Amino acid sequence: MIFSDRYPPQIVLPGLDVLSIFLSGFIAYYARFNTFVLHERYMLALICMALLVLVINSMANSYRAWRVTSILQMIGNLLIVWVAVGITAASLIYFAHAAERYSRFWVGLTLALSFLMAGGIRSLVQLGLQHVRLRGGARRPVFLVGPSQNVLDVAKGIRSASWEGHTIAGVERIKTPINEACIERIARRIDESHAREVWICVPLEMGNTVRTLFYALRNHTAEVRFIPAFQDMHLLNHRMSEVAGHYAIDLSVSPMSGMSRFIKRSEDILIGALISLLILPVCIMIALAIKVTSPGPILFKQYREGSNGRRFKVYKFRSMYVHDENDGKVTQAKKNDSRITKVGAFLRRTSLDELPQFYNVLQGRMSIVGPRPHALAHNEQYKELVESYMRRHKVKPGITGWAQVNGLRGETDTLQKMERRVEYDLWYIDNWSLWLDLKIIVMTVFKGFINKNAY
Template identity: 40%
Template sequence: MDTANFRPQIGAISGLQSPIARLLDVMLVVSGALAAAQVRFGDLAQNRIDSAFVTFAAAFTLVLFPVLGVYGSWRGRAMLRLVGQVSFAWLIVQGSGLVLMFSLHRTDYVSRLWFAYWTALSGGALIVSRVAVRIVLERVRHAGLNLRRVAVVGCGAHCQQVVRNIESASASGFRAVVAFDLRPVMGIVGSGVPVFDDVNKFAAYVRSQGVQELWLALPLSEEQVISRFVSEFRDDLVNVRFVPDMRSVALFDSDVIDLIGMPAINLVASPVPARALLKKEIFDRAFAALALIALAPLLITIAAAVKLSSRGPVFFTQKRKGADGRIFRIYKFRSMRAHAVESGVIKQATKGDPRITRVGAFLRRTSLDELPQFFNVLCGHMSVVGPRPHALEHDELYQKVVNGYIHRYRIKPGITGWAQINGFRGETDQIEKMQGRVEHDLYYLRNWSFGLDMRIVVATIAKGFVHSNAY
């Protein structure tokens, strides 16, 4: 039985695992460098392109892309995840090239503008090439080609749901052709999908129709049934996948992990695997460092404005919870006048709050008061994207009255997040507002990808700086 992955991520997108695909990627990297030189210098004969840098990038592409999963199977997986995976891999390749060039003392020969153009052009080409292949394959699959035939074994409503999911995702490359319902309920399993309740007849039909996939959509309690079907098809060239029905026990989408050499299922644990967290950590530190360098003049200007607007320190600090509940001090530009604070009581800013200075009102409205949190990201306390942290007193209150609140701290809090770009920012004067924010935060945890982080960053830049609920 194949339990390496619960999700039906099998098969291969045509061409992406072949040597031709790897050669194409190298060609796109080199072509992007030449195109960037043409844009930057105008005349290729007079350019300052560094051939050693391009060679290093091509070599790193050949080595790192397979390691980072770029050439793995993407059948049945979201387009956004594919884009995020390719983007992350390309940024790692360019980062590795820069480190190597720096160690060889050759960075003085590299045009920064050419490097930026090259990164954008080759990255875009790598993404577009895969999106194009994906679109072609989707059309081919809509036409009934390049499909894998699936037999589903399940119980009642869950069995029906799995079949409907397959039918609604026709572009993924799967087609349900037969089902075995352990406990049939009223309703149609799927259009034109025959349903059996006899194991022998079901097995005979699976073999006669050349079925390639057997998905066991069963509860964990059906161990005997699972073993029976695994034994039945042990000697057939059929992939047996376990798609467990754990809606009643699992908080997040469950996954199989290796636990001291044994397969284990996460029921209540961080839904973001350690490998993904490492990628996020690398991106966070690099992004924060670049942001602080680029925003240095703006930070100095704001600091001076805050200092001149009223008496008190430039920065406001407050204790917040980070990943796994660890306490850290968050940094913000001070937006309020110095005032006495009652111990253990945190009063949120409200519309027309007299404590807020004129400069502070502008900073809060535009979210510029949050910029010092890039120092928190650089120190490892926060992420660029994640659930927004709240005051400790608010944590104690909302943890008791908002479902799932504590699970926001399964990962590091962020400067911006899915809830914020969807309108849940500013004052939470009603429990319903906080419940909505938490629901968006949990959605982010369940669906995290590098591509989703990029989408949130872009949305924050595009529309997130000014909001009517921020005061």
């Protein structure tokens, strides 16, 4: 057995987390009181912290096998757990009226040091295992079964993610229908290959084949996985879930649920409030410039479609002369558009016209990062022309987004431009994380405000 199988994370990590808590507690106590002899109430606090870490990590499923978990994702999950532990510990101390009996410096330093220790140990172990796997060690042999193209696609994936440590022990290319002789041959070859896992790689229409192969392998000890092929289907945040007592393959769902929703909203409130305060003087100057240079309101308000199709009013600084559109039609701004004021041209070129949308963010109707909201008329136009267009609305629209920081701003005068923008938007939704949001915000500061396509 390889090391990670002999000592799986479910056994090793809880012990390391408890060790990190207690070791950090002793160090923090020495830093505060200049002694390693803990008072009994501090020892009780360490025991409670350790139990909280174990319970919350177990609830968050953080002790599962981590062969396919990236270090960044691992540390991110761990940070969420430690923040939850800190909030819970602080709440218990407060409601027990014991705040004056515990050093806040000790509690904070214990949590900080234990997080660094637990995260550092995980990172070192994962990096070590990845290094070993890339050099050919600690690998899990996998036997692939399925049609030629499906098997080839999965094999390419194994080679491109060699750090996960899977290796191909054998391949059986099948065609439908499969007969008894084919099943016996597959079972015999799997035995001879000594594969630790069997991956059944077939399209959804071959569901009966999966059942037949699974039954044929009932006496084998190898782990069996079903890797369905969703040909010509644009999936969104696909995963396995359990609903009404049944397992489901989610094909198109929003990533903003549970803890992810809480993190996203907290990010919007904290960063949005900070930015709103910083830009207040700029907004006042822009408002005065608009009022002085052209007649009409300071703000432009227009209904847009938000998360799950809910409509809301989006706010912008008015950048055009007041005018009416024929038959409710929305005409996109073009280069040298006569409707745009001189101040408006500057605002649109620098994206300063978008600043009032931070109020939309604080309202909870928009997010700082997300797909840009399009006019309702454009949604009606493109939803029939661009596949999966309306899946952009699985999350709240954003002030900035992955498409915008990659140069896809301004007029979408061709269908290809809109298709590319939607492609980037869906990639963002499918790969959302707090770290990706922060990356996009930083990229917006350096390259997202001014763009040659913005007019």
